[in-house]
């Protein structure tokens with residue numbers, strides 16, 4: 582890269598008007614970049630606000646379908662579904678996770694029937710159904726990998742049968758992508774995509790989410806034996822390489838903003854469809870500071886989302902999806 586000396590080069594020239602700034606802008610954010618995570622609960626005509634996530638609610642299926650319709654009308658291409666399961670239904674074997682008629686699978690069917698054009702992504706992990714709060718089956722205080730993978734495969738197939746377009750394994754067990762891909766192929770679900778949560782860190786930014794899905798009460802200990810250590814970077818690339826070789830179509834880095842370096846390494850290293858999850862704690866921080874008047878919430882929202890594009894991401898899972906979509910549409 583060669584750069585003339587001043588005054589041959591004045592960087593302020595290309596910043597001198599909105600038109601020049603627009604022409605020289607490298608990265609932009611668009612509605613096509615958005616995946617909206619949503620929470621579903623039992624009941625009818627219920628939208629229940631989530632304490633630590635202002636502006637986010639758990640909806641009964643009927644209300645959720647309406648919210649998803651509005652998202653589709655804004656042009657949002659995909660949602661990601663998370664169930665809030667009543668504590669009385671959680672068990673140590675997590676069997677509800679692969680029941681064809683569980684809350685999540687009923688919600689998938691209802692959404693695909695009413696708003697077929699929006700892609701429905703799921704979460705494949707046992708935590709909403711586990712009385713012990715972990716993403717896998719626990720025996721003797723340990724999360725058992727291979728038995729969990731068998732359960733996750735059943736769960737993934739039930740979601741595919743309900744009509745899910747993208748499966749999002751967020752459990753971080755070893756070998757689950759290959760096992761799911763084989764089962765999907767054998768079951769005739771050849772077009773169901775897998776977005777692997779390839780690089781998912783054992784993060785403290787998930788706190789508000791665990792409250793939103795009612796998992797905080799149940800969880801004993803932490804998830805450090807399966808989610809990644811925040812000090813690691815090379816391991817993320819090895820995990821992504823492994824998941825791609827097993828049949829992942831898209832990969833995700835999670836959390837988002839504190840891990841932009843990982844997004845960039847993944848995009849540069851593999852050149853595959855790469856996504857980041859701007860998680861609940863990131864959302865809560867922006868909302869909380871905005872509510873106090875300490876930052877301009879809308880401007881920080883947009884800047885934070887653009888950062889993912891600059892870091893190489895093709896899209897972002899964000900609770901801000903409807904808000905940013907409406908803001909972009911109003912331009």
Ligand SMILES: NCc1[nH]cc(CCC(=O)O)c1CC(=O)O
Pocket residue numbers: 704705706707708716751752786787788789790791804859860861862
């Ligand atoms: N399978 C669990 C799961 N799927 C998505 C999130 C976090 C999302 C967020 O914080 O917004 C988590 C929490 C966890 O791993 O404990």
